[in-house]
Amino acid sequence: MPARKTPPTPDETLGASDDLPSLRGLVAFDVTVRLGSMTAAATELETIQPTISQRIRALEEHLGHPLFDRRGGRLELNACGEALHAELAPHLAGICGAVKEVRRQAHKRVPLITIAAGAGFMHVWLRPRLERLEKAFPDCTFKLLPIDRDEAPEMQLADIAIRFGPPLQGEQRDILVVQERAFPVCSPEYAHRHGLENGLDAEALSRITLLHLDMRDARWLDWSNWCRHAQLPVPRLDKAFPYNNFPLTLNAALNHQGVALGWSHVIQDMLDNGSLVALTPHISRDRYGYRMCVRHPNSAVIAPISQWLTHEFAGLERVPAD
Template sequence: MPDPGNRPSHQPGHHLGQNSTTGAPRQRITVRTLVPARKTSSPAPLESASPLDGLPSLRGLVAFDVTVRLGSMTAAASELDTTQPTISQRIRALEEHLGHPLFDRQGGRLILNHYGETFHAELAGGLGKVCSAVTEARRKVHKPTPRITIAAGAGFAHVWLRPRLERLEQDFPDCHFTLLPIDRDEDPQMQQADIAIRFGPPLTGDHRDTLVVAERAFPVCSPDYARRHGLEKGLDAEALSRITLLHLDMRDTRWLDWATWCRHAGLPVPRLDKAFPYNNFPLTLNAAVNHQGVALGWSHVIQDLLDNGSLIALTPHISRDRHGYRMSVRHPNSAVIQPITRWLTREFSGLEIPGPSRQP
């Protein structure tokens, strides 16, 4: 019996013979050592190249452009506030970056070669656009905001101009507007305003005074008040005797009051002791809108209230020669002011109220 201690060792890769105990043929086994496969690293993703990566120095491009435009490095150095050697170095660096000379150097002379001519033709337009973009950006940042003062009568400013102020600011976003409600023409602020809108006849000796809307005055009331008092056909002597007149208590001959309006309309002057007085025009209109009586209205002020149905216009209409809203412009040739006055004139153009009118 073989000595167990002398049993042959089983080595990897060796073939084994018969079984030492039973004498039966041993199973033939081949042992292989498996070596783990190496991990193959995936290639690093390529970074997207920036379009700016291949650009040379902007200083070099500018030095080349100015040198070609002025014809010498010395002149270019003077314009760029630097030295001639600096210009030369920048152009040399540009040529090295491009891999080709831009000039033929003949002694002390520089002659633009064909490559330089082609490159400059393509470069000049691009630099011009860059300069324009920078100039425009700086202009927007450093440009002062124009402050425009518009002075107008308190009633007109409140009823007509103030509702349009937001649209005016939207159409002229670079301007800052100040609205001054002033009823006295002799007020210094009215005279010093950039744009003054006043009512009445023309001012003596004021050549800047332009009529923008002729006067047209007529009675107004709410549709409900007109129905309840049978005023659909207008005012006559009988109607004047039974309605409530809303009276604007202003000692200003520029404006029509009920007595003056009735004389111009050929109607008897009613007893004004029954007229309810108000001390400003917006309050008078508000009372008419709220069915409290009949007020005098002017087409240039109440257009919006007529358009939205808050008020209706009664006949007759009265117009006085040379009376109306007039616009004075302090600096009529200003490039800032002119578009604004055109804007206001267009707004005024829609204020004429159709209907029969009487000239006094």
């Protein structure tokens, strides 16, 4: 039976010409040359002088040639040492710099920014903008919290809270960023099929399918309250189709199933791309709209983010007047 061959060692695989010396030996050599003594090199590298001497000796043995002329206790580079150091120093500095930068990034504290908002607003408006927000602030991590109750602890403790309604009593940081503007919306196909190009009136309300949000929240308009504000008779709502969240209501409107109530600051993207059309009349309520509360408005991290969101809000009110 032939003898089993043992796997080649790394040295045999690489070959003598490709074999590299210890990095520690190269660093000890470079620092010794730069500082002029092994003792000083040991101090910088946080070790002892005999260790530095041993590493340099091992490097010289690996190379098969001394790097210093050792005379009278003094170290002087010989021609081989000078040639090696001239090639080694800039590359070793680059390697050390790269390692330090990786360590700095690995230990860098990344701020976690929490943004709380109503679930419908979060899904329809804020979530689609998250990628651009992250791109604008690459050194931050964002956590979105869909919260529908203003009194929820998560809403109170969020770095940035976006809520809908009138101002909260005693809340000085609650800033109105978008005034409420509510109006009926439907797909262009549904508007054309039912002759709604001129808006809604009593006759139109009596024959179209109304899509409504089945929520017991007084902050939001339902069809009854919207009709009263629009000075239109309230239609029979027993046949209106209910949905338990705003995204589902909008999805039904997008799929030509009826007319829903929309708010300009939430559905502006859908109006811009033509998937929904706004019908008249439009109504607004004093002091109602989206409000933003920033826990630490003077924070160097939070302030630019709240300004970015405010700028996004500023581009929302583009619905034509009645």
